[in-house]
Amino acid sequence: MNEKKQPSNRQLKIGQQIRFLISNFFIKEDFVFENFDSKNLTVVDVVLSPDLKIAKIFVITNSFDTNKLLINELNNKSKLIQKKIALNLTSKFTPKLKFFFDNSFEYSDKINNILETINR
Numbered sequence: 001m002n003e004k005k006q007p008s009n010r011q012l013k014i015g016q017q018i019r020f021l022i023s024n025f026f027i028k029e030d031f032v033f034e035n036f037d038s039k040n041l042t043v044v045d046v047v048l049s050p051d052l053k054i055a056k057i058f059v060i061t062n063s064f065d066t067n068k069l070l071i072n073e074l075n076n077k078s079k080l081i082q083k084k085i086a087l088n089l090t091s092k093f094t095p096k097l098k099f100f101f102d103n104s105f106e107y108s109d110k111i112n113n114i115l116e117t118i119n120r
Contacts, residue, residue, distance in 0.1 A: 007048070014091055015046040018055055021085040022046075022097075029084065036061065036070055044102040048095060055095040058102035067101045074099035 007015070026038040045058045061070060074081075078097040086094040 011048040015048045019043050019046045021088055025084055053095050055097050057099050060102050071099050071101050
């Protein structure tokens with residue numbers, strides 16, 4: 001069987017620290033996006049690989065129509081973001097950052113709509 005391992009306490013702790021640092025970076029820094037306001041970004045979750053070398057950062061924004069552009073721009077600027085959060089991260093090294101759009105809210109809306117149509 002192919003069971004997923006639960007993340008370790010260290011993965012969870014560093015993931016939450018990265019989430020906090022990136023969120024603060026978007027709010028406080030003068031981080032310039034071409035088409036977006038960084039204050040409208042929300043970091044939903046950070047999932048670290050078991051070796052702590054890769055961090056998958058899941059984000060959402062108010063405008064759902066520009067998600068691919070946003071993710072591309074975030075991934076293009078990930079080295080800069082990585083350097084900025086490395087200054088405050090309590091870890092030997094800073095994981096490589098990969099940004100993804102979190103579509104769990106859209107998925108839950110679809111499920112709710114399906115359940116509503118069934119209950120009618």
